[in-house]
Amino acid sequence: MDLTYPATAEEFRQRVQSLIAENVPPGFTGTGALERAERDKFARRWRRTLAEHNLLAVSWPAEYGGGGLSPIEQVVLSEELARAGLPHGSESDMFGIQLIGNTLTVWGTEEQKQHFLPRILSGEDVWCQGYSEPEAGSDLASLRTRAVLHDGEWVINGSKIWTSAAQFANWIFVLCRTDPDAAKHKGISLLLVPMDQPGIEVRPIVNMLGEAIFNEVFFTDARTSAANVVGPVNNGWTVAMTLLGFERGASATTDAIRFEAGLERLFALAREHDRHRDPHIREQLAWCHGRVEVMRSRGYQALTRFLRGDNPGAEAAITKIMWSEYFQRETELAMEILGPEALTPDGRGANGAIAMPDPGTANTSRAWVESALTARSATIYAGSSQVQRNIIGEQLLGLPKEPRVTR
Amino acid sequence: MDFALSTEQEDFRVAIRRFVDERSPLSAVREAVQTDAGHDTGLWSRMSQDLGLPGLLIPEKVGGSGATMVDAAMVAEELGRGLVPSPYFATVALGVVPLLATVPSGIGAGVQADVLTEVAAGGCTLTTAMTEPRAANSLAPVSLRATATGGRTTLTGRKIQVIDGHTADKVIVVAVSAEAESRYGFYLVDGDAEGLTRTKVETLDLTRPMAHLELDGVPTTRLGEPMSWSEVERVLDRSATLLAAEMVGGLEGAMTLAVEYAKVRHQFERPIGSFQAIKHRCAEMAVELDAARAASLHAAYLASTDDPGLATAAPVALATAAAGFAFAASWDIQIHGGIGFTWEHDAHLYYRRAKADEVLFGSPRQNWLALADRLGI
C-alpha cells in the first residue's frame, strides 16, 4: 500500500498550479467569494481557459479534444481546482461532458463522436438530460415519450419533467419508447434532439428555494435525424444505464475533496457563533470530519480500482448514499449552529450551487440555509436513497426482489 | 498510489478466513468460552505456533515476521468476523504494541526484546491492565502509582476488566510513574508474580474473557521512559486501530447472519428479505460496513507508516466501526424475530460483543469528542 502519487502526476500538478496562478487575480479565495453575475462571467472565462488546455473533458480521449488524462491526473486536477476555489466547467457540463459526452465515448458512432464532442467543449452545444417523466421517476423504464421513424427522421411526442438547465440548453438527450410492443426495458432508445425547433416547448418549474432551475419539456412532433440515436435502436436501456453509471459512480474519487472546504467553513461558523464549545455540536462536527475522511479513504480505494481497470459496480450506490446523506446532515448541523439566525437568512447566498457551494462562499446564514434547502434534493435525484438501498440489497447482498404486482 | 491489499495479503486473508471457518465455527466458540481459559488453547497453539499470528508486528530480528499494522488489522478483522475467542487481540494490540512503542532505540537487547522473542515463538501471551474501579483523574483514567524504594519498583492497587487478565503470561500495567505525578509508564509484571491475584469475572461479551487484578507490592519493570498522557494515547491509538478492525469483522459477521436469514425465512408467502423494512436495514449495514472498513484500513495504513495523522484517524475508525457494529448486531436480532432472542442462536453473541466493544475504548460519543479536541475545533 502506498498513498504517494507517481512523479508524473506530481509534474502534472505543477502544470495545473501554474495555469491557475496565471489566471486568477492575487488574493483570490474562490469563485464563491464573487457576486453571482461576476462569478458567472469569471467562470465562463475560466472554462475557456480549461478548454484551451484540454483540461475540460479530462476523461475523453485526446483525439476528440478530451484531456486523455489518467484517473490519477483527474484526481490531481480536482484537488488543485478545489484548493484554488475554481469550478471545473459550467453546471451544464455535468450533462454535456460527464453524462452524454462520456456515454458517447462508449456507445457513439465515429461520426457522432467527431460531430458532438468538440461542440460540447467549444460551448456551441449545451446539453440537458431528458430522462424523467411525470409518470416515470424512480421507475424510469415505464417512460412513455414516443418516438417513431418517419422519412429518415424520429418524430417525438410526449413530455419530460425536472429537466435541469433546459433553459440554457440547445440539445437534449431523450429516452424514448421506440417499440411499444416490446417488454418494458426492451423497446427504449436514447435519442439526441436539437431543442431549437417548434416541436419543443420548455416551461420552467420553480424549486423550493424559489429558483427556476429545472423545467418541463414538451415534445409535439419534435424531430431529429434518424442517425441521432445512441447505441442500437431499442437498446436504449443499456445505454441509459451506462450514462447513469457516470452520474452515480464517478464522484467516489473526489467526494472528500468536494466536501472538505465546506467542512472548514462549518468549523469556522461554529467558532464565530461560539457554539464550538457545546459538546453536542463538537460531537456532530467531529462526525462530519469522520465522514469526510471515510469518503477520502473510499476515494483512494476507488482510485486504486480505477488504476487496476475495474469499473465501479453496485458500490456506486454506497457512494451516492454516503455523500448525499452526509450533505444533508452537514447542512442541517449548520442550521443548528446558526440557531435563530437561520430564521432570517442574510448576507450573500450560495450562488445557486446544486451541491456544496463553491469555495470562498461567505459564511453567511443565507448561504447555509440555501445549502440546507438544496440538500433535500440530493437524496432524490440521480436515484433516490430508497432506490439505492434496493440496489445495495439486491445487487450487493443478493436479497430477493419484491414480487411483481400482477393485475 | 495503491490503496488495496496486495495479492499476498489477500491470500493471507483468505487463509485466515478459511482457518476460522474450519477450526472455529460458532459452535466451537460456544464450547471454548466455557473453559477456564475462556478460549480453546489448542486452537491458540495453532494460531501462535503454526500461523505465527502473535509475531506479525514483531521485527524479524527478534523472531517475528516484521509484517505491518495492515496485516495485523486484517487478521483482527477475520477473527472478529468469527468472534474467535483467543489471546490474539490482547497479546498483539495490548501487548506487542506497547512493547514496540517503548523500545528505547532499535530493537536489540533489553526486556522488550526478550519478551517479544518469546511472544514471536508462540510461548507467551500478553495483555494490558488499564481500567481502575473509579477512574479518579479527569485527564487520565489511571491513578495507580508505582512505588520505587531501594532500587526496586513495585505496584500496589486494583485494576479491573483486564482482557485475558487471568491467563496472560505477562501483564503490562499502565500506572502513574514513581518519578513524577503527571508522568505515566507501562509497567511489566509476570502473570504469576508474587502479590498478584487475578480473578476471572462474568462478562457481557461471552467471547472476550476478563479478570480483575489485585496488586500488592508486585515487583515490576518499567518499559521505556515515563511519558505524558498524550504520549500514552498515541500508543493506545495503535491498539484502538486493531479493535476497530476487529469490529469491522464483527459487523460483517452480524450482517451476514441477518442477510442469509432474510433470504430463507418466508412470511406472507415471500422471503422477509424482499420486504424493504428488512432489505433497507441490511443495505444500511452494507453502507456502514463499507464506511467502517474504509476508516479502519486508513487508520491501519497510517499506523503502519508511523503517520501522526493516526491521532485523528484512530478515533474516526473506532467510532465509525463501533456505531456500525452496534447497528448491525441489534438489527440482526430484530431480523431474526423470536429465534434471535434465544440463547441457542448466535445473534446475541454478536450483540454482546458489539455492545461491549462500543465502550471498551470509549463510546462513539467519547471518541467523537476526543477527535474534536485533537482537531482543535
Ligand SMILES: Cc1cc2nc3c(=O)[nH]c(=O)nc-3n(C[C@H](O)[C@H](O)[C@H](O)COP(=O)(O)OP(=O)(O)OC[C@H]3O[C@@H](n4cnc5c(N)ncnc54)[C@H](O)[C@@H]3O)c2cc1C
Ligand atoms: C433537483 C433535481 C434535479 C433533477 N434533474 C433532472 C434532470 O436534469 N433530468 C431528469 O431526467 N431528471 C431530473 N430529476 C428527476 C429525478 O431523477 C427524479 O426526481 C427521481 O428519479 C425520482 O423520481 P420522482 O421524482 O418521480 O419520484 P418517485 O419515483 O415518484 O418517488 C417518490 C418517493 O417514492 C420512493 N420510491 C420510489 N420507488 C420506490 C421503490 N421501488 N422502493 C422504495 N421507495 C420508492 C422514492 O424514493 C421517493 O421517496 C431531477 C430531480 C431533482 C430533485
